[in-house]
Amino acid sequence: MGDVPEFGKVVIFGVGLIGGSFALGLKAAGQVEEVVGFGRSLSSLTQALDLGIIDRVGFNAGQEVSDADLVLIATPVAQMPEIMARIAPYLGAETIVTDGGSTKVDVVAAARASLGDKLPLFVPAHPIAGAENSGAAAARADLYLGKKVVLTPLPENTVLNVARVRSAWEWCGALIHELAPEEHDRVFAAVSHLPHLLSFALVHDLAVRDNSDLFFSFAASGFRDFTRIAASHPEMWRDICLANRVALLDELDRYRAQLDALRDALQRGDGAQLEATFDVARTARRAWAADQP
Amino acid sequence: MGDVPEFGKVVIFGVGLIGGSFALGLKAAGQVEEVVGFGRSLSSLTQALDLGIIDRVGFNAGQEVSDADLVLIATPVAQMPEIMARIAPYLGAETIVTDGGSTKVDVVAAARASLGDKLPLFVPAHPIAGAENSGAAAARADLYLGKKVVLTPLPENTVLNVARVRSAWEWCGALIHELAPEEHDRVFAAVSHLPHLLSFALVHDLAVRDNSDLFFSFAASGFRDFTRIAASHPEMWRDICLANRVALLDELDRYRAQLDALRDALQRGDGAQLEATFDVARTARRAWAADQP
Numbered sequence: 001m002g003d004v005p006e007f008g009k010v011v012i013f014g015v016g017l018i019g020g021s022f023a024l025g026l027k028a029a030g031q032v033e034e035v036v037g038f039g040r041s042l043s044s045l046t047q048a049l050d051l052g053i054i055d056r057v058g059f060n061a062g063q064e065v066s067d068a069d070l071v072l073i074a075t076p077v078a079q080m081p082e083i084m085a086r087i088a089p090y091l092g093a094e095t096i097v098t099d100g101g102s103t104k105v106d107v108v109a110a111a112r113a114s115l116g117d118k119l120p121l122f123v124p125a126h127p128i129a130g131a132e133n134s135g136a137a138a139a140r141a142d143l144y145l146g147k148k149v150v151l152t153p154l155p156e157n158t159v160l161n162v163a164r165v166r167s168a169w170e171w172c173g174a175l176i177h178e179l180a181p182e183e184h185d186r187v188f189a190a191v192s193h194l195p196h197l198l199s200f201a202l203v204h205d206l207a208v209r210d211n212s213d214l215f216f217s218f219a220a221s222g223f224r225d226f227t228r229i230a231a232s233h234p235e236m237w238r239d240i241c242l243a244n245r246v247a248l249l250d251e252l253d254r255y256r257a258q259l260d261a262l263r264d265a266l267q268r269g270d271g272a273q274l275e276a277t278f279d280v281a282r283t284a285r286r287a288w289a290a291d292q293p
Numbered sequence: 294m295g296d297v298p299e300f301g302k303v304v305i306f307g308v309g310l311i312g313g314s315f316a317l318g319l320k321a322a323g324q325v326e327e328v329v330g331f332g333r334s335l336s337s338l339t340q341a342l343d344l345g346i347i348d349r350v351g352f353n354a355g356q357e358v359s360d361a362d363l364v365l366i367a368t369p370v371a372q373m374p375e376i377m378a379r380i381a382p383y384l385g386a387e388t389i390v391t392d393g394g395s396t397k398v399d400v401v402a403a404a405r406a407s408l409g410d411k412l413p414l415f416v417p418a419h420p421i422a423g424a425e426n427s428g429a430a431a432a433r434a435d436l437y438l439g440k441k442v443v444l445t446p447l448p449e450n451t452v453l454n455v456a457r458v459r460s461a462w463e464w465c466g467a468l469i470h471e472l473a474p475e476e477h478d479r480v481f482a483a484v485s486h487l488p489h490l491l492s493f494a495l496v497h498d499l500a501v502r503d504n505s506d507l508f509f510s511f512a513a514s515g516f517r518d519f520t521r522i523a524a525s526h527p528e529m530w531r532d533i534c535l536a537n538r539v540a541l542l543d544e545l546d547r548y549r550a551q552l553d554a555l556r557d558a559l560q561r562g563d564g565a566q567l568e569a570t571f572d573v574a575r576t577a578r579r580a581w582a583a584d585q586p
Contacts (some may be wrong), residue, residue, distance in 0.1 A: 128513045148511065177511075190499060191512040195519040198491055200324060200574040205551045206483060207577035216581045218441065218470075219484040220421045224585070225518040226488040231578045234571035238564045245559055253558055256549070258498045262490060263545055266538055271531045278527035281493040283499035285524045288509045292517070 006167060008033045009067040011058065013083050015039050015048035018127060019074030020139025025172030028141040030083040034065050040075075048136040056154040062090035062237045065278040069167045070168055074100040078239045080107055084114035084122075091115075097122040102188065104152045104181040111154075115143060123165035125149055126184065127174060134233055145173030148293060152181040182247075189247035196237055197248070199230040299460060301326045304351065306362040308332050308341035311420060312367030313395040313432025316346045318465030321434040329357050333368075341429040355383035363461055367393040371532045373400055377407035377415075378424050384408075390415040391458045395481065395538040397445045397474040404447075415448040416458035418442055419477065420467060427526055438466030439586060445474040475540075482540035487548060489530055490541070492523040 002282050010026060012019040015037040037054035038061060039045045058064045065071050065087045073080050080101060091097065096122045097118075101107045111122045128148040147193040148170045153162045166176050179187065186288040206215045219227075241248055301320060305312040308330040319325040329356060330347035332338045351357045358364050358380045366373050373394060384390065390411075395402045397417050403413045421441040442462045446455045459469050472480065477536045499508050534541055558566040 034569075048402075128511065148513070150511070176465065183507075187508055187511050190508050191516050195495060195515055198495070198552075199519060200571045201551045201555055202488060202491070203574035203578050204570050205548055207573050212577070213485050214476075215480055216577070218421065218443070218480050220441070220579065222488055222522045223484050226492060226581075227581075228518045229515045230571075230574045231582065232571075232575065233551065234568045234575055237571050238568040241559055242562060242564050243569055245562065249556065249559060252523050252552070252559070255494065255498055256552060256556075258494045259491075259549060259552075260547070262494055264547075266534055266542060266545070268539065269535060271535050274534055275527045275531040277497050278493045278523075278525075278530050280438065280500050281496035281523045282527055283494050284505070284509070285520050288512065289517075289524070291509075293449045 005033050006031045006171065007066075007069040009036065009068045010034070010059075010070045010072065011036045011038070011064050012054065013038045013061075013071070013073045014075035014079075014100075015136050016074065017043060017136075017143070018074055018129070018137045019053070020053040020136045021075065021129070021143035022072055022100070022127075022168075022172060024139055024141035026168065027052075027145055031168075031171045036068070038064075040079075044136050045069055050140075051136060053136055053139055061086050064089045065095060066092050068092070068095050070164075071095060071097040072100065072241050073097065074241045076236055077101040077103055077107060077243045079109035081114055084110055086122055088115045091118045091121055095121060096161050096164050098125045098168065100125065100127055100221075101128055101243075102192070102240050104150075104184045105247075106154065106243040107247040108154065108181045119154065121160050121161060122154070122160060123157055124152045124154070124181065125165065126152070126188070127169070127187060134217050134236070142173060144169065147174055148177055149174040150177050150179055150184055152184050157231050160279075166201070184246045185244050185288065189244050189251040193240055193244055193248050194251045196229050196232060197241065197252065199227050200232075200237070203230040240289055242275075298326050299324045299464070300362040301328070302329065302357075302361045303363045303365065304331070304354075304357050306331045306345065306354075306364070306366045307368035307393075308429050309367065310348055310427050310429075310431045311340060311422070311435070312365055313344070313346040313429045313477035314422070314436035315365055315367065315393070315420075315461075315465060317432055317434035318437055319461065321540050322464040324461075324464045325497060329361070331357075333372075337397065337429050341432075344429060344432070345556075346429055346432055358388060359383045361385070361388050363457075364388060364390040365393065366390065369529055369532045370394040370396055370400060370536045374407055377403055381408045381411050384411045384414055384556050387529045388414060389454050389461075390459050391418045391461065393420055394536075395419055395533050396538075397443075397486070398546075398564065399536040401445065401447065401474045403480045410446065413451060414454060415447070416450055416455050417447070417474065418458065418462060419481070420444070420462070426498045427529070435466060437462065440467055441470055442467040443470050443472050443477055445477050446471055459475075478537050478540045479543075482537050482544040486533055486537055486541050487544045489522050489525060490534065490545065491525050491548075492520050493525075493530070496523040
């Protein structure tokens with residue numbers, strides 16, 4: 001760690017929680033000279049500027065990425081193909097690109113379709129950082145501290161480019177893991193996307209009743225925790241569900257089969273099966289919790 | 294509030310979290326002279342004695358309840374019928390009885406079957422206090438402070454007996470609500486029992502996979518909250534599910550229909566319906582959270 005930052009110019013598309021925290025993390029580590037931001041709304045860019053997340057608002061994406069050391073695409077996944085297509089012709093040979101998308105198969109497909117011979121520069125990433133709040137105002141330099149970031153490197157990536165992207169996330173304090181894109185999407189369909197869908201479904205089911213107030217008035221701490229993720233961003237989760245549709249449908253079907261089995265047990269009053277199922281779950285949940293840092 | 298406690302002798306069946314906290318709450322309020330405990334294991338009774346939850350271990354239930362002012366049945370719901378049948382012949386004319394069961398239709402049915410002409414003495418109650426931990430060691434004098442207790446009075450109850458049971462729970466700091474037993478069970482099937490079933494099901498579905506370690510290793514804060522209730526007590530939740538089988542099956546079927554609709558939307562890539570569903574859920578979840586004390 002010398003006096004010279006590892007990265008000179010960093011360009012960030014999407015200066016919300018994910019992109020903003022990445023910028024603040026690199027700045028806190030002293031590893032970036034200049035951060036240039038792009039975004040959909042001028043107000044969020046102005047806010048990011050005021051908060052010191054970015055040093056400059058970008059106007060010409062092609063020009064800005066041509067001499068950037070690092071580009072982060074931290075927009076909703078659905079917007080990534082267009083951004084990739086826009087910057088591909090201008091990416092410098094030494095510019096590395098990463099992203100913050102919660103799904104990876106679709107992002108990799110977009111990169112393959114849009115980046116052309118610049119594909120080796122792109123090292124996909126998924127930072128696992130809870131995003132109940134969103135927007136530049138929620139960004140924090142320590143958001144990634146001790147959190148996992150999953151890289152899903154491509155066969156076309158050079159070892160050097162993977163190492164440079166890894167280094168950027170590590171400067172933000174993240175713990176790096178690697179998975180294949182398909183493996184990544186399957187895992188997160190099960191442990192993140194499906195629980196979100198289930199939580200949204202439960203609250204929706206209550207909310208549309210004529211007497212929903214009665215139900216909500218007796219909801220307590222179990223409901224509170226189970227439904228915390230139902231307060232997540234609808235547009236973001238729409239995009240994640242659509243982007244990871246295949247794996248999520250698989251997981252949803254597995255889960256529905258599981259519910260069918262529990263329904264049958266309940267219907268026939270099979271307490272032994274209910275208890276055995278609950279017991280396996282409790283044992284696994286406790287072991288998982290004991291393993292958490 | 295004078296110097297004389299409202300209750301002389303209180304008899305508690307089941308000196309775990311619910312019963313123990315009731316005893317400690319009444320003691321902290323100075324509203325009980327003596328607490329006598331019954332339980333399934335001598336070790337939990339000894340622990341309750343050591344912790345000052347009970348003053349004495351009871352041996353003859355009939356004799357102890359004959360001159361008690363108040364009896365609390367705080368065992369798992371499945372054990373209540375036998376206890377009611379055992380004490381019914383001995384209950385004094387002035388002894389009031391309440392319970393801490395999470396379901397009410399079945400407890401009321403048991404009371405109707407077992408209490409005979411002593412039925413008017415029994416005022417069913419459900420204290421809404423999270424029970425992730427259980428046992429006497431988890432009992433706290435302030436467990437019910439500011440928490441809801443739902444009474445489901447019977448047509449046979451006198452106004453006086455309802456008022457006395459209400460008063461006991463209020464001395465523990467609880468906020469009293471009243472519902473019909475069927476209404477109670479429907480509401481809690483939806484906001485408590487179903488979420489528990491869904492959370493157990495998710496963790497079980499992951500735990501039985503060959504590569505469950507891979508999945509658990511990437512589970513993060515959303516999973517943590519969604520599955521906190523999957524660490525709940527299997528036997529207790531087996532009993533609750535069986536006791537509230539009819540309402541829970543209804544709620545489960547409603548929920549499965551909701552999941553089917555989301556699956557169809559996902560299958561056909563209907564982002565608008567997904568987003569609309571998530572949006573209704575988020576709005577309702579946020580309004581609920583804003584209403585919580």
